[in-house]
Amino acid sequence: MTDWYYDENGAQRGPVSEGDLNTMLVNRLLSPHTLVWTATLGSGWKPASQTHLEAAPQAVKPPPLPSAKNVPPPLPATINPSLPHQLAGVAASTGEPPSDFHPERVPAHDHYAKWMAFWPLLLMVVDMVLAADGNNIEYGPYSRVAPFLAVWGSLIFAVLDARNVYNSWRNPKRMALVPFILLSPLVYFWRRAWLLKTGYAYMGIWAGCALVYAIAFAVMAQS
Template sequence: SNASAASQQATATPPAFTFVPPYQKPTELYAYLLALLPLPMLVVDAFLFTTAPGDPSVLAGDLTGFIALWGSILFAALDARNVYRSHRNLKHRTMVPFVLLTPIGYFWRRHVIIGASKKYLFTWLATFLIWAYCIGTLME
């Protein structure tokens, strides 16, 4: 009996090592920057539509698409890193790829993982609708 208990103890695997990152103070800065990202896009579009010769929609579309894609990825990655380092996502569940579904997907995933407020989601929706309305007005 003692021999079987000793052999079970010897063959038992040790608990898995879990890396815990150094603690970083939680910040919502990157979530706010991502939520407000359509506003700099609007400024760039308005500038190009009022000053660019020829058809400004081509250049504006390229530039704001660049800002939207890379700004979203950058701010989502920085926010996800802060969420992880502030010990709010220790299981390291995936967040950043959801930004490719639009920031709506990212903010919804953020809400599910850490129980964050949906205010960022609604802020992004509001600023996006403002951007879309203004672009529609500029294109008339």
């Protein structure tokens, strides 16, 4: 008596007799495309329509007990539609990036964040150079140079820093970071520290540098 196995929604069923399997196929309980296996098929599963099955129903006979000699090979790998959601759930519980998170992996660094934190000091140097050349940094023709550099420099560094945070797999949930620079670098650094679960050192550095710049600007404007 030949033992048969068949696939049911990705699960292996059987063993059943050939007569039982034919009965299920003829009565449309199984599709002709159902994967089946028996010892004569070797190591590969085949659709029932590619075998000698689907004949007239035979007498129903009880299937034999499983035999250790005829152990079917594993079913071919199939895609489970719920698998991405399951992997995402596992990723959330383990802290690893989800399976669909595939940016270009780059080394993590804080170079752009450091430039942004010390940017007020560089703006102070710019104003000092302009003031040394006899320009009025408050109302003169070059008074808008420092504000222009402050806005665009901070924005560029924020974009580059946020890109590194994302590509270095430190932001797998794709949480917003760049828009916070539109409020101020101080808010951006707060958001960055909260997102990366790091300290608030860059907030303190930027605030200190901004204070130094404000004092220096007041002194240069009065002179």
